[in-house]
Amino acid sequence: MVLCPVIGKLQHKRVVLASASPRRQEILSNAGLRFEVVPSRFKEKLHKASFATPYAYAVETAKQKALEVAGRMHQKDLRAPDVVIGADTIVAVGAMILEKPVDKQDAYRMLSRLNGKEHSVFTGVAIVHCCSKDGRLDTEVSEFYEETTVKFSELSEELLWEYINSGEPMDKAGGYGIQALGGMLVEYVHGDFLNVVGFPLNHFCKELARLYYPPRPADLRRVRHDSIPAVDTFENLSDSEAGGADPGQSAKGGRGGEQADGDRSQAPRALDAALNGADSRPRFPTGLLELMDGFKASKVLFTACKLKLFDVLKDQGPLQAVDVARKLSTCAGRTEQLLDVCAALGLLEKTRRGYSNTEVATLHLVSDGEHSLQGVAEYNDAHVWGVFTRLGLAVREGAEQTRGALGAMEEERLSQSRELTLQFMRAKHSLSKLTAHHVATAFDLSRFASACDLGGCTGILARELAQEYPRLQVTVFDLPEVTELSGGFQRGGRQTERIRFVPGDFFKDSLPEADLYVLSRMLQDWPDDKLHKLLSRISSSCKPGGGLLVAEAAAEEEGASQSPRLRTLSAGQPRSPDEHRRLLQRHGFQDVRVARAGDLLCVVLGTRAAP
Numbered sequence: 001m002v003l004c005p006v007i008g009k010l011q012h013k014r015v016v017l018a019s020a021s022p023r024r025q026e027i028l029s030n031a032g033l034r035f036e037v038v039p040s041r042f043k044e045k046l047h048k049a050s051f052a053t054p055y056a057y058a059v060e061t062a063k064q065k066a067l068e069v070a071g072r073m074h075q076k077d078l079r080a081p082d083v084v085i086g087a088d089t090i091v092a093v094g095a096m097i098l099e100k101p102v103d104k105q106d107a108y109r110m111l112s113r114l115n116g117k118e119h120s121v122f123t124g125v126a127i128v129h130c131c132s133k134d135g136r137l138d139t140e141v142s143e144f145y146e147e148t149t150v151k152f153s154e155l156s157e158e159l160l161w162e163y164i165n166s167g168e169p170m171d172k173a174g175g176y177g178i179q180a181l182g183g184m185l186v187e188y189v190h191g192d193f194l195n196v197v198g199f200p201l202n203h204f205c206k207e208l209a210r211l212y213y214p215p216r217p218a219d220l221r222r223v224r225h226d227s228i229p230a231v232d233t234f235e236n237l238s239d240s241e242a243g244g245a246d247p248g249q250s251a252k253g254g255r256g257g258e259q260a261d262g263d264r265s266q267a268p269r270a271l272d273a274a275l276n277g278a279d280s281r282p283r284f285p286t287g288l289l290e291l292m293d294g295f296k297a298s299k300v301l302f303t304a305c306k307l308k309l310f311d312v313l314k315d316q317g318p319l320q321a322v323d324v325a326r327k328l329s330t331c332a333g334r335t336e337q338l339l340d341v342c343a344a345l346g347l348l349e350k351t352r353r354g355y356s357n358t359e360v361a362t363l364h365l366v367s368d369g370e371h372s373l374q375g376v377a378e379y380n381d382a383h384v385w386g387v388f389t390r391l392g393l394a395v396r397e398g399a400e401q402t403r404g405a406l407g408a409m410e411e412e413r414l415s416q417s418r419e420l421t422l423q424f425m426r427a428k429h430s431l432s433k434l435t436a437h438h439v440a441t442a443f444d445l446s447r448f449a450s451a452c453d454l455g456g457c458t459g460i461l462a463r464e465l466a467q468e469y470p471r472l473q474v475t476v477f478d479l480p481e482v483t484e485l486s487g488g489f490q491r492g493g494r495q496t497e498r499i500r501f502v503p504g505d506f507f508k509d510s511l512p513e514a515d516l517y518v519l520s521r522m523l524q525d526w527p528d529d530k531l532h533k534l535l536s537r538i539s540s541s542c543k544p545g546g547g548l549l550v551a552e553a554a555a556e557e558e559g560a561s562q563s564p565r566l567r568t569l570s571a572g573q574p575r576s577p578d579e580h581r582r583l584l585q586r587h588g589f590q591d592v593r594v595a596r597a598g599d600l601l602c603v604v605l606g607t608r609a610a611p
């Protein structure tokens with residue numbers, strides 16, 4: 001999303017909105033900002049006459065609101081948040097400043113002044129960066145304001161009173177709410193509408209861009225015009241352009257709106273490039289850097305799963321970081337960091353009441369959930385992680401770990417402990433749960449009386465097949481150490497009577513007889529020699545008219561790049577429908593049909609031709 005980089009700059013920080021205004025909260029959370037709300041106790045009683053302009057008053061009030069919250073939070077926790085945002089909205093008619101009416105008469109006085117005329121709405125905003133040094137609070141303030149012009153229609157006394165009696169004016173600057181009934185009083189608006197409602201989001205984003213992406217010296221030399229970047233140019237901005245500057249430095253001295261405006265001649269490079277034609281420098285490699293950092297996100301997820309963080313929050317959330325730490329017996333500071341990163345990754349929600357699971361965490365990361373992927377996280381952490389750390393060696397020496405995650409899992413499980421086999425089975429079980437129904441229903445398989453799922457593991461797909469086809473007898477064929485443990489995964493139910501588990505190795509032992517052989521997510525991770533060996537064994541066992549059903553990760557549509565989602569499952573290249581067709585034909589199957597199942601799998605069905 002276009003705004004993400006700039007709003008995302010605050011993602012890993014503890015951000016506090018020092019405002020009780022529900023409108024400000026809504027505007028900022030709609031923009032994707034994660035923050036806590038701590039309303040300011042600063043009394044809006046600065047001496048108006050001592051300010052040269054109405055907006056100077058609004059800016060100073062906003063700053064005092066934010067500083068009060070920063071100071072109070074620092075005193076309470078001995079730790080201030082990273083960023084506190086304060087705002088103050090006022091209405092100005094000439095030099096007169098109108099704030100929120102204190103009662104109906106006051107509202108009437110205000111609205112009568114605005115009636116039939118133009119006025120200005122100013123919102124002052126302060127962004128306070130905080131840090132604690134030797135137990136002292138250090139702040140750096142960046143401030144600005146935005147002005148919007150509003151014109152009221154000529155309104156009758158009756159209408160004014162009707163509006164006042166609606167109750168809407170009371171908590172609104174100037175006595176009206178443009179976003180609700182008050183919108184009917186307004187003839188026109190010039191400028192940022194959200195500024196009238198209470199928060200100038202556009203200017204805020206520009207201010208963040210200015211703070212977090214200050215122009216580089218080279219840009220300053222090339223600047224030709226007087227503007228700050230439009231919101232839609234933020235997309236091209238990046239950390240490298242920050243030149244290592246920290247926001248505090250650029251905010252030092254509390255740059256005011258006027259100073260900020262002065263800086264507008266320093267157009268950042270994205271805008272400069274857009275206006276001055278092609279930029280010879282390469283685009284910032286965001287995707288590449290994300291790729292380089294991807295392992296950190298995985299490790300955070302694995303760690304949270306291992307600590308049972310999502311389980312605790314499911315049962316007892318929302319919880320504050322200290323309470324989570326107490327329940328997990330972990331270090332409070334580090335737990336808070338972990339929670340914040342999980343929130344930034346979209347796994348948790350952070351509100352005033354504490355941390356709670358997001359929908360995806362509730363569905364897939366809680367260990368006892370029907371669709372839990374905890375097993376996959378556990379296996380990847382305990383095992384695949386290690387396999388991939390040996391990738392370099394494998395590539396140099398030609399070992400088979402290079403075949404990808406599932407291949408590595410498949411291979412290493414053969415020689416590993418019972419616990420590892422169980423971990424592998426849990427991982428495969430939870431992944432199969434997501435796909436089994438799609439695989440079983442991709443084609444009408446009712447013509448087959450028996451099926452054999454090769455490498456069927458815990459029997460999830462067998463169960464789905466038996467449920468879908470009431471006549472079908474299903475054999476799950478897998479290694480002895482797997483079939484031995486598969487009982488622990490069975491739930492019972494009528495269709496289990498038609499499922500049997502047969503131990504064996506599909507590379508060595510004779511395959512159980514069946515009308516239909518099934519290979520679900522098996523082929524892609526085997527090297528070619530093993531793949532062809534397996535297919536040729538199936539082909540020899542399959543009677544003419546029998547079938548082979550293959551389910552594999554789907555390749556992206558023609559021309560599209562392969563999805564990162566798939567790459568995480570396997571380093572092997574997914575096959576296109578044509579490649580699948582040729583593969584099955586080569587092993588004696590005809591009438592090969594290909595279907596897409598869910599958005600992850602491609603399912604292929606071929607019929608054994610007479611030899």
Ligand SMILES: O=c1[nH]cc([C@@H]2O[C@H](COP(=O)(O)OP(=O)(O)OP(=O)(O)O)[C@@H](O)[C@H]2O)c(=O)[nH]1
Nearest residue numbers: 019020021023088089172173177178196197198
């Ligand atoms: O059209 C609209 N104009 C103004 C508003 C709301 O009015 C208030 C302005 O008051 P203030 O800036 O002092 O903010 P408070 O609500 O008191 O919250 P703080 O805790 O930040 O002081 C503001 O809520 C605007 O949203 C409106 O809704 N529509």
